[in-house]
Amino acid sequence: MNLFEFGLFKTIYRWFVRSLANQLLFSYLLVITVALLAVSLWALFMIKSESINDLRNSLEVEAVNLALEIDNDLALDSLQAKMRIKKAVDRHATKLNVAITVVNESGNVLADSRANLQNGSGENIATQSEINDALAGIVAFYTRRSQSTQTNWFYAAYPVRSAGRTSGVIRVGVPLTNIEQRLRHDLIVFLEIIFATGAITVLCSLWLARRVNQPLQEMSGLAKKIALSGDxxxxxxxxxxxxxxxxxxxxxxxxxxxxxxxxxxxxxxxxxxxxxxxxxxxxxxxxxxxxxxxxxxxxxxxxxxxxxxxxxxxxxxxxxxxxxxxxxxxRGDSAGHEPVNVQQLIHDTVEQVKDQSERKKLKLLIKWPSDESEKNKLTGLSVLGNYLQLQRALINILTNAINYTPEEGSVTIIVELGEHEQIQIKIEDTGPGIEPGDIPHIFERFYRADKARSRASGGSGLGLAITREIIARHHGTIEVDSTLGKGSTFIINLPVFLPAFASIDKE
Ligand SMILES: Nc1ncnc2c1ncn2[C@@H]1O[C@H](COP(=O)(O)OP(=O)(O)OP(=O)(O)O)[C@@H](O)[C@H]1O
Ligand SMILES: [Mg+2]
CATH class of the missing domain: 1.10.287.130 (Signal transduction histidine kinase, dimerisation/phosphotransfer (DHp) domain)
Known part of the structure; x- marks a missing residue:
């Protein structure tokens, strides 16, 4: 038994967890059922209290009318008076289809519409709650189950007053069968509505689930296929x-x-x-x-x-x-974290390509700003990154300039302070320049603008690709400006490393 319960629970749990659509369906169903049940219960409660209220009012009116008719006879303790009371009681009871009982001031029954006795049974029912309350002068309402008919009855008891005191009580009783029947009927209608809504929800959810599940399954199938076969x-x-x-x-x-x-x-x-x-x-x-x-x-x-x-x-x-x-x-995004001094970097790089340029009888110049204070400021600046990588980037550009510039030409490195806290390094040559159509491609891997010449100089078209990659890793930019027959200028911008900010950051 226990095992079965556990197995069933497990199956339901799996059904729930395995599919998003099932989770949606279950949640919708739960919310809708709870909401509808609450509304139905509230409505049934309201219907019941409204009906009882109506009943109360109509019974009260009837009791008051009867009281007006019999209050004199109540005071007289004669057989004729009792017979008149019985007649009036029967008439009202038949008209309204209710049960009416009249008791005297001590609680003895004088007339009962359900009994055929002319002068009442005389039975004392003062202990019944509604009679007891009414004898004390209070209009009382009670619902009680009748043992003989096995139905619920609603009783209203009214004190009849004459000369400032309670001379008797009129009790009107109605079986609640009608109201109960109506409530039962309403309950069934509500349950039908709940069931129908649930069924519609299930259908909608199934439709939605298909719409959601199918493409998701397709995607997950394809992803699995790619993971397995790489196709x-x-x-x-x-x-x-x-x-x-x-x-x-x-x-x-x-x-x-x-x-x-x-x-x-x-x-x-x-x-x-x-x-x-x-x-x-x-x-x-x-x-x-x-x-x-x-x-x-x-x-x-x-x-x-x-x-x-x-x-x-x-x-x-x-x-x-x-x-x-x-x-x-x-490697990831970062280039390195050492401050690289610009002056040092340019000096060392130039040293490395000096021989090459001398062999081609080229003028190799470094131009710092002519303004002394600006130059001093610039030579003290650093870039945050990797020294060897930055040197590699500059050497690639300088080697190109030297390789592609004919003998007796010149290669100039111009260092300036660029916009937005950047250092600008321009490498200018007096070479043949680059065709405008080639410019967008020269940074691509293995791209050579002039195949014959660059192959003759041993190029494979990787130099600028490596340079661009390194500059990007240092959060900088590289551009080229070239005029055919006049020369090319490669412009590098690199963000300045500001140690003051770095130390504030660390705090
Ligand atoms: N300063 C320059 N003047 C004229 N053309 C240039 C200049 N710099 C680059 N180029 C052109 O851009 C192309 C790409 O340059 P890149 O440095 O990537 O390759 P490479 O010099 O041919 O070979 P590698 O540098 O890999 O040995 C070169 O083939 C050349 O045609
Ligand atoms: Mg090159």
Missing amino acids: ISEFVPVSRRDEIGELGLSFNQMIGRLAEQERMRQDFLANASHELKTPTMAIGSVVEALRAGAAEDPVMRKQFLNSLEKLVDRQSSLLQDLLDITRLDG
């Missing part, structure tokens, strides 16, 4: 404009984004392998040439070994770029 070629059908439709749209957007990322990942792999393949194949041919006899000739050997060295350098710098970009992809 992101499918979308969920969306034909609605409500919240579920919106969820479907977001779900599809998410799948679209995943698909795009997957495509980007594949592109990246394909590009990376392609870039690695070219120098590897070149290394292979050089080694083959050396084997075939080039190693014997000292001049050729030197030449071949030199190009071998260049190829290996290019290969390792490409690998470094690939490593950097995957590392930047993987």
Whole structure:
């Protein structure tokens, strides 16, 4: 028995917890039933008290009329008087279909419409509550169950007064069968309404549940499928404009984004392998040439070994770029938390590219503000982040400027205080400039504007992509301004690190 109860309870609990629709259905049903029951009970109570009230009033009127008729006879203790009382009592009782009893001042029955005795039974009923109250001068109402008819009766007892004292009591009684029948009927109607409303609620909830459950199940099915197989070629059908439709749209957007990322990942792999393949194949041919006899000739050997060295350098710098970009992809948002002094950063970076620019006979200049105090202010400023990353970003731009600017040209670094507490670093060259159509793409991975030339200079198109990623991680921006035939300017803005605020923050 216990086990069965536990099992049943468990089944119901599972049914409830497993489905959102069931929870909705159950809650609706509970609320509606409780509300309707409360309203019905209140209505039944009101109907009952209204009916009793009506009854009271009509009984009172009848009693008063009868009292006017019999008050003289009540005072006379004769047989004729009693007979007159009995007649009047019978007449009123038949007219209204009620039971009337009259007692004298001591509570003895003088006349009873339900008994056929001409002069009353004489039985003393002064102990009955309503008679007792009325003899004391109070109009009294009582509901009592009659033992003989097994029905509830409503009694109203009125004191008849003459010459300032209570000379008797008229009691009018009505069986409550009619009222009770009506209440029973009303109760059944109310229960029918509750049942019908419950049934409609169940139907509506089932319909709603289907509408909600079906798309949710579709989505969850698709999500499971994607999780298991990784196949992101499918979308969920969306034909609605409500919240579920919106969820479907977001779900599809998410799948679209995943698909795009997957495509980007594949592109990246394909590009990376392609870039690695070219120098590897070149290394292979050089080694083959050396084997075939080039190693014997000292001049050729030197030449071949030199190009071998260049190829290996290019290969390792490409690998470094690939490593950097995957590392930047993987790490979260933050770049690092050390203050990096701007002057130091620019000085060290320039040191690293000096040789390269000298080899190309380029003028490499750093321009600080001409105003001495502004310059002093600027050289003291720092950027919060990672020193090596920032240096890498600047070197990429400077290397481009040096690589793409013809000999005897110039590369200038201009450092200024930008707007909104920012440091602005501009790198200006006198190179060939960039085609306007290429400008939006040069920061993309593996994008090279002038393929032949950049490949000749060993470029793989990752430099600017890495730079943009690093600058973004430092909450900065990078833009390019270029005129064909005149040169290009790369403009970097980085937020100034304000130690004063940082220390206030820490407090
Ligand atoms: N200063 C510049 N002047 C002219 N063109 C430039 C300049 N800087 C970048 N570019 C163009 O933008 C392209 C992308 O630059 P990016 O630095 O990303 O790649 P790369 O220099 O070709 O190769 P990598 O830097 O990875 O070795 C270059 O191929 C070049 O065409
Ligand atoms: Mg580059």
